[in-house]
């Protein structure tokens with residue numbers, strides 16, 4: 009049987025991907041520390057601002073950067089779910105199977121908390137919306153999300169491996185229907201059904 013296809017950008021060892029991995033650690037560590045430690049948070053803020061100042065000084069114009077982001081086809085490096093260049097992405101790593109499904113596993117920490125010890129519902133919806141989009145790409149026809157129905161069956165736990173999966177189920181003219189699930193320990197926590205319309209926002213150039 010063929011190996012599953014990698015559907016996300018492999019993070020690189022150095023460059024911006026390494027800096028983004030460090031930024032994710034910072035977000036996590038700040039939340040883990042909170043207010044009640046002896047850490048010099050004023051000093052920390054100063055150091056982080058210094059890093060941001062230096063990055064902003066050297067960044068290209070936003071329009072130029074958008075063109076660069078959207079160069080080429082397929083997998084993106086900047087999206088907020090899988091993108092190795094995006095510190096907001098957990099990141100989720102998705103692979104595509106021969107049967108047309110896509111799936112990935114990840115473990116979420118404190119930055120993604122909703123109810124105590126559980127994943128925020130909006131975060132689950134984000135992970136699923138994107139996974140359904142990638143499932144459409146894997147199936148060969150992508151579209152814009154027109155409708156997303158999300159059912160929350162049971163709380164999804166933080167700090168435990170979660171599986172996120174999706175599969176395109178039908179195409180009727182421009183209407184694409186795609187389903188997905190987020191599960192923990194083999195049990196569905198969240199399931200979703202999406203209607204996508206085959207249309208794309210023009211790429212910046």
Ligand SMILES: CCCCCCCC/C=C\CCCCCCCC(=O)SCCNC(=O)CCNC(=O)[C@H](O)C(C)(C)COP(=O)(O)OP(=O)(O)OC[C@H]1O[C@@H](n2cnc3c(N)ncnc32)[C@H](O)[C@@H]1OP(=O)(O)O
Nearest residue numbers: 082083084137138141142145150151152153154155205207
């Ligand atoms: C998409 C990215 C592609 C990147 C490609 C890279 C490669 C792939 C790699 C990696 C995958 C990445 C994955 C990313 C995933 C993320 C997805 C998002 O976050 S998308 C952003 C959120 N969604 C919006 O912002 C939409 C906003 N809405 C619109 O733009 C329009 O309303 C749109 C396109 C949905 C429809 O507009 P109209 O003008 O093209 O089409 P009309 O004529 O209105 O509808 C066509 C048919 O669909 C029905 N329809 C439209 N909206 C409906 C709805 N909400 N519910 C039910 N039916 C609806 C209509 O009734 C009509 O049906 P009748 O042909 O008459 O039978």
